[in-house]
Amino acid sequence: MDAFGRFLDHLDGLLGGAAWFPYVLLGVGLFFTIYLKFPQIRYFRHAIRVVSGKYDKKGHEGDTTHFQALSTALSGTVGTGNIGGVALAISIGGPAALFWMWMTAFFGMTTKFVEVTLSHKYRVKTDDGSMAGGPMYYMDRRLNMKWLAILFAIATVISSFGTGSLPQINNIAQGMEATFGIAPMATGAVLSVLLALVILGGIKRIAAITSRVVPLMAAIYIIGALGVILYNFDNIVPSFLSVFTDAFTGSAAAGGFLGASFAYAFNRGVNRGLFSNEAGQGSAPIAHASAKADEPVSEGMVSILEPFIDTIIICTLTGLVILSSGVWTEKFETHFERSSMVIVKGNYNEQNEQDRQSLYNYLNGKPSDVTPYSGDINVIQGKAVNKDFTIIHSRSVGEDIRFGITERHVYTGVVSIKDGLPTDPSISIKGKSLVHSAELTTKAFQRGFFGDSGQYIVSIGLLLFAFSTAIAWSYYGDRAMIYLLGSRSVMPYRVFYVAGFFWASFADTTLVWKLAAVAIVVMTLPNLFGIVLLRKEMKEAIDDYWVKFKKDNES
Template sequence: METLRQWILALDSVLGSAAYFPYLLLGTGLFFTLYLGFPQIRYFSHAWRVVRGKGKFDHSKLAGDTSHFQALSTALSGTVGTGNIGGVAFAIFLGGPAALFWMWMTAFFGMTTKFVEVTLSHKYRVKTTDGTMAGGPMYFMDRRLNMKWLAIIFAIATVISSFGTGSLPQINNIAQGMQASFGIEPMVTGGVLAVLLALVILGGIKRIAAVTSRIVPIMAVLYVLGALAVIAYNIENLLPSFLSVFEDAFTGSAAVGGFLGASFAYAFNRGVNRGLFSNEAGQGSAPIAHASAKADEPVSEGMVSILEPFIDTIIICTLTGMVILSSGVWTQKHNNEFDRSDMKYVAGQYNDVDEHDRVELGKFLNGQDSEVDTFTGTLIVADGRSMSGDATLIAARSVAENIEYRVGGVPFTGELAVEKGRLITPKQDGAPLSLTVWGDSLVHSARLTTIAFNQGYLGDYGQYVVSIGLLLFAFSTAIAWSYYGDRAMIYLVGVRGVMPYRVIYVSGFFWASFADTSLIWDLAAVAIVLMTLPNLFGLLMLSREMKQTVKDYWQKQSD
């Protein structure tokens, strides 16, 4: 598993984590924002009129499978998910308050990017042999750019991303939240929800749209009310928290508490990366849902999509971010079982109270030159406690404290090997021991958000808002992404590929309920970029056509 994770991280280093990627993503949104004259601002009110479907915007009798609102709900259900709960927490955990600023920037320019990709995808959609609509970037790449090879790459990446974005991280966060709040074993949660997922997606887009159009409004109201209960309780910290997002935006976030700091480059990269995971602007996923909408004007559906990053990131992600920042839990260490992928041993004794140690450890974690080096050697453990003084455990990017090694819940005694910072699982009679490592460290993802929601007027009941929110958000995301994947399969192999895909999709959904969380996030990050790069290329190639299409739309509106 560790070898697999290292391979995924190596791939991510030349894709989403590469220096060029955030600039390419934001640059594309900036280009279209200027080229089309700030459509995310000028067309915002028009978008609301279209989605309400009143008067001349009532397109119920036109070709398509869903209404504007249902298409928006399906696309929102695909974006409003773990990225809004676990993803924001993960971004702040990695980059501090500054990461939230770059999530906002990704959303603002992403509103224009999504407008462009949805319009072009709707324009070149097709009717399949089963009578339903199919669209997405692969169709304008094929039918307009005559680049079938690029369309195939995108479609394959969509299938991969449906697992890396829609199936695996969603159930992983649901299961984690349900276990933390209700003590339900992850495998049980995964099994029950896998059955429900299968029942929904077998009904196709009409059943998917019907379910998501009901879930999305309910889950949004529930989550917003819960977040406001925490923010109001910590109201004296709201303004300082909000200001810290801007103060650190171009300098990086300074060390505070157990947080060892993040450089500007690190916060920028992680903020943009998590922003994309949350609102998916530029990824090319939402256009697949919008292609099902009943409309004869592609631009009108593009208008509707402008609302997605606004609702998803500007509203919901901001609420999550303010809950985490104002409650202060993001700088505090909490007792937890460490994920192996979050653990790294460094040579020598370090602590986060000494200023010199904080600086050097911060450089080490942010990929900068540092005197800190990984540890290779042996740990002597007695009654669960390490007797070795020549190594420091970094867990979840913080100096771990009160560390205890257990086997089957019992304190471990013996020797543990560490190689290049990684703990090697000991064996007994040739079989690996079920070694777990517990202690105090920073936490991330849904676990961090759950702790933050307990710091408000709801007290410990706040965790249930996160658990239920995760359940609804993430499950609806998994539903939407199953549709994206099966439309990609239709493009690749035809309708016959849909059922095998759905079976594998549901199986992967179940498996991920009890898999390593960090591995899931790493896989999701790579899968997203495998879709985004071909999509951005296609959008830029059709920039002139997009501008003319918008001009023609407004000409018709004035006639």
């Protein structure tokens, strides 16, 4: 698994983690924003009217209403990215990461408008009478690039696991274990059965469920978040200021946080923003293709609301909860995950300015005298005898370190370290460090009016958010399978999807996030390429829509 983790790191470095990717993603959104004259602002009010059903007419082809399509798409985006993803971005990039999530969302509103409109326009009716759409259809039917359509569809299937199935249940299981003490495998088993029951009903059952769950889960989470933010009222303004002041400089060291460069904040903020709202990824168009509408632009306008609700509202609430509560700089007792940990040579003290700077440089890819540790650590009753090493976990110096065997028994003996990690993966390391993902958000929700009970809001919210995301992504995957191999491939896909969902409930958290990061980019790049090629058609479609809209409403 260590080798697989390093392989994913390498891929992420070439793709989503590469310096060029955020510029491509934001650049496409910026281009369409200017090219189409800020549609995310000009059409926002109209989008609300469309989704409310004001312009609905009988007889339009499709499987769902505008609201149901929006709910399904939102259920696919509002998930662990809003709870665990924001926390992960801040834990890596500091407050500045939230600013770049906002930028991704603002420009992403236009990107989503474009991709949904084009995908809805070229949707098809399948053998069972349901609608199927998505970027693969405009790539095939309009661009005549079947090879690109196949590449996108394959990436969609992969991403359905890397985005929809694996990280969602992983975070649910983590939260349920931390809050209620339920074994991850038990959580995975129960929810896997429920997932199978839902997705077998197809898009109509999925839409019916998500249209009820999405408003409920949003209300619960918003109330809980406001309970923390208002409790820490004095920290609201400083938290906002830190987001803006650090945006172009990176975040300095604070508390246990060793600091993050601009490059880390920018890259992780954009990357997590994409994981949260999926603007440009091409996933939401698959859900919107099912909507009952004869005008693709009208459905595109509905999709403008998604990044706004998902990132501008919900992710901002999560970010303010974490920043205003101050938990992002505090160390907590935790299990050190191998994929978030490195053991370095030498005894470093974070209170020492020179040591802190050396560690900052090392973690941010700058020249540093810090090197991974290789050698033996002598341990007696869980405590290290030699002190010639330092454990870095979640971008902080680990304290009160204890070695064990499979997390249950203290260890006595020699722990062999190679390139910064124990050679024996059964060796468990616990201690105090910063935490990330859903665990960090859970800690933050306990610093409000609800006290320790706030953790239950996170667990319930995470359960609803993540489970609904897994449901939506199963639909995205089976539409891609229909394009690739036909309707007969859907059932085998669903079986593998549920099996992967169960497996990820007890897998390494950070490893799952790494897989998701790679899968997202593999899916996004072909879609961005395709919509840029169809920029003129998009502009013409908007002009035609308004001509017809005015004519229909005048008569």
